Amino acid sequence: MGIVPECFITEIVEKDLREGRYEKLRTRFPPEPNGYLHIGHARSIVLNFGLAQDFGGECNLRYDDTNPETEKEEYARAIEEDVRWLGFTPDRVLYASDYFEKMYECALVLIREGKAYVDDLPEEEMSRLRAEGKPSPYRDRSVEENLELFQRMAQGEFPTGSRVLRAKIDPTHPNFKLRDPVLYRIVHAPHYHAGDRWVVYPMYDYAHPLEDFIEGVSHSLCTLEFENNRAIYDWVIENLKGKCGLPESPRPYQYEFARLDLSHTVLSKRKLIRLVEGGYVSDWDDPRLPTLRALRRRGVRPEAIREFVRRTGISRNEALIEMELLEEVVRDDLNPIAPRVLGVLDPLKVVLTNYDGEEWVQAPYWPRDIPKEGARPLPFSSELYIERSDFSLTPPKGWKRLAPGQRVRLRHAYVIELEDVVEENGAVKLLKARVVPGTLGANPEEGPKPKGVIHWVSAHHALPVEFRLYNRLFLTKDPEEGGDFLRNLNPLALEVRRGFVEPSVLQDPKDTRYQLERLGYFWQDPVDSRPEALVMNRIVPLKEGYRA
Structure with missing residues (x-):
């Protein structure tokens, strides 16, 4: 299977090469360096560079830098870095301004x-x-x-x-x-x-066809918004071919495809600039944004973005792609490579009244459906943290977590049952529980079986973490709904929690992606996280309904 899914453009390229219209496929990715690339640009990057790889051709990164008032070296350098991060190496890095x-x-x-x-x-x-x-x-x-x-x-x-x-x-x-x-x-x-x-x-309409012609581009691929501009593209080439040092043939032709449009976000440089300069986000790499730098910092891998482009396809039909599909692709990419570890986002302390000392249990990194080996020692002690939402004084029907008179298993460890609840100012402050003897790693031989399994960490060993939970940037599918898009910003697009994670993460490379069991996929923030002050970004939540 090629990098680019079979589509009308691959059919055009195959026909042109088969009939000898061009000796070699030559494409280009032509961004204007007036901002940072976003996930919408990924479709053009994958299409242009992917076609060159699939058909043994060449693809240049060429800056369409014809507007001195908005363009910066900073943007140009960032664009090349993002292209290479996505996994593509330009045959040449070129500038339209070199052709002035x-x-x-x-x-x-x-x-x-x-x-x-x-x-x-x-x-x-x-x-x-x-x-x-x-x-x-x-x-x-x-x-x-x-x-x-x-x-x-x-x-x-x-x-x-x-x-x-x-x-x-x-x-x-x-x-x-x-x-x-x-x-x-x-x-x-x-x-x-x-x-x-x-x-x-x-102007763009004059410069772009000349850039393509000078570079020997065969197929000039752009989004549908430039469909009417194709007439100028052809006029410029037809009136200048064979003149001012340009060849008579072969000449490039323009083909249009639908841009990638994603729900619950904005893919307009103008709107992204408003978000950044208005202080609604911290910078261009804020993980709430759809920029490639932001997705990279959030923890999304380039493999997932390339697969997202492949799944959404290349066509001339414009459609709004649901954010759920991107999240699904990211989960599918992370699932086989993310070891499972334990963490707690909203800690509630549990004191075990019949357990003294500590022990280390061997806990596998991988579930049974992923055929990988690997385990780590997991510390267990008399004081634990569980997720506050895993306890209820008055549980609803079907509750499968900790509650009065209801046993639960601690993942990889013992079954426990509640003894007492300590409250302060009407809020639960502390739980007292007892370990059911003989239940380490197995269901109890006698008595009622546990209702469910919950995650936990040892209060004596766990590492404090600032967890950053990233949600959708806008409350509505279409941020423009109701007028100014800023009115639909999601106030909970970033939630910060102070919790804990098991100590094994410090022995792993900093760029390790994890699945925190029952919570989602996380990794250490590459900018702010330090061994003595861990910061972990939620890359993507688990699929809805996955958590028991």
Whole structure:
């Protein structure tokens, strides 16, 4: 099975290669370095790099860096790191800004051929005339005047936004994108990669096809929002192929696929920036966010993200993907690799009245349905912590945890039964219980069998932990429901608990993912956790209803 699931794009690639349209498949992942990548970008990354691997081709990481006002070196470096973390190695790392000289030469060719002109209209007036299908009063400038003005624009003689270079196509075209689109604008701002060399910068619709053509891209893959832009893509290539040093053929073609849209979150850079800059989250790697850096810090593995893309498929049908599917994929990825250990999120102390001293029991890391070997010594003592929610003074019908007159087994250890409840100010402060003799590792031979099994840790040995429980960032599937998306933020997207975990975790590599039995999948936070002050992130909860 290939990295990319069989879809309409793989069929196109197979046909093109079979018929000899291209000698080799060449794709590119072309992010704009104006923010951090999110899980929506993972579909494009897996598609472009995966196709190259599946068909023995090449895939470049190419920064579409044509806007000096929003782009940063910080974002560019983070993008490459995220791509490599996902498991892909670019054949080349390229910059659109390295082609600015070539793009400028091509713009001069279009002007000389009467296919581009300089427009002085204010942006609002230009937008109005385009909407009405009317030409600009500057459309009929002579070639000589347009050449002079554009060269003066490039020399920095005019202020930002005062003039643009437009393609001379058709002001009444039914495809709005072809109504004399803007090719260049003036921006007096330094570029993070190109420096101060330029004050005219190409627009995406002009730059992107040229970048692909220069690099020898065969299949230019983008999301459906650029479907109407394909007409400009083709116009630029058809009018410049064989000119300004560009080949006559083969030329690239654009194909569109549906973007990845996920419930209970936002996949818009603009909205993500509002969350970060507004202080609603701590930073771009806050595990509540859908950025790849945030998912990485939360503990999600790249294998899970690649599998999520594979399961959701590649098509032209736009659909909202439920967060439950991502959670299911993450659980499926972690289940066979996460050793089982014991931890308590909301501790309630239990004192065993008939047990003195301590002992260490051998506890397996893996359940019976996972054929792996491995165990660790688990300390047992006269004082334990159990989960507060595992006890009830007035249990409902069917209760399978600790309660008056009801025995439970401590996972890997003894059966206990309640003797007394110590309360303070109306709240349960402490439980007193007794060990049922002869029940270590087996059901009691006599008397009632335990109703259920609960987890625990030794109060004498357990390590204190700050547990961070990450939930969905928004309360609604569609955060825009009801207006401003910030109004639907989930106030419980992060819950912090002070609990304990068994001491064996300190002997493991810091990046070990665990299943805390009956609680979920966790790992140590890679930024804040230290051996003397453990912090553990919940990567994903267990499947609903899994806990006994």
